[in-house]
Amino acid sequence: MTPLLEVVGASRRGGTRDIVSDVSVGLRPGEMLGLVGPNGSGKSTLLNLMAGLLPPSRGEVRLEGRPLARLRRRQIAQRLAFVAQSAETEDRISVREAVEMGRTPWLEPLRSWSPRDDAAVTAALQAVDMAHMAGRDWSSLSGGERQRVHIARAHAQQPRILLLDEPTNHLDIHHQLGILDLIAGLGATTVIALHDLHHALRCDRVLVMQAGRCVALGPPAAVLTPALIREIFGVEAEIVPHPGEGHPLFAFRKIR
């Protein structure tokens, strides 16, 4: 079966070196794929390649079997939403208007704004616990509130594929867990760059990046071993069972 999104031997040059180097991965329907790796290992660049925002220098990214390079932005946006790490807007807009932007790919000259669009926006605001701030000026929001609005905008877009670059950044622990539950509950095929390895344990598969290369890909329990964590992140990790019901926990220690 043709993967929804497939990265085929993709590299991306930055300056004099490859910042993503020969990465191949096909997304399975409905899966949540976690991207982990040290700072500067190429996670954001890979997400930008997957979103079609950067063209690969070599290789290809295919959406439903078709090279992204041959699709129009609107065709891509009807299938794929991207929540970038620090998406900003200069415009003076309300929170609701920011989320309404998620409907843009679905509007056409002959299909103007409808109650269906309103319903999608309202549902998205409620899902991220921001409905009570719908009328607020976007620029007045805190970092975490903005992050939730960006996720609501992507939610309102109703994509089959959701790409998220460290979506739990800026969020308090309540909203970190809430957003991860929300993302998992959306049923979209998801790629999510994460720094918290505990969050990565919730993914179906994990892709580990190091210096632009994919060095491991598979179920988190098989991939995130103490040996790999030591090699990639340079820390000791001991895996301890959760005291209640839940994923195991990592106990980290710096290598002296």
Ligand SMILES: Nc1ncnc2c1ncn2[C@@H]1O[C@H](COP(=O)(O)OP(=O)(O)OP(=O)(O)O)[C@@H](O)[C@H]1O
């Ligand atoms: N346009 C560019 N030209 C040159 N180097 C670049 C360019 N864009 C990114 N880089 C470099 O490529 C590397 C990968 O960057 P990227 O942002 O993809 O990493 P990351 O894994 O997402 O990092 P972080 O965890 O810190 O967010 C970094 O060393 C970065 O400095």
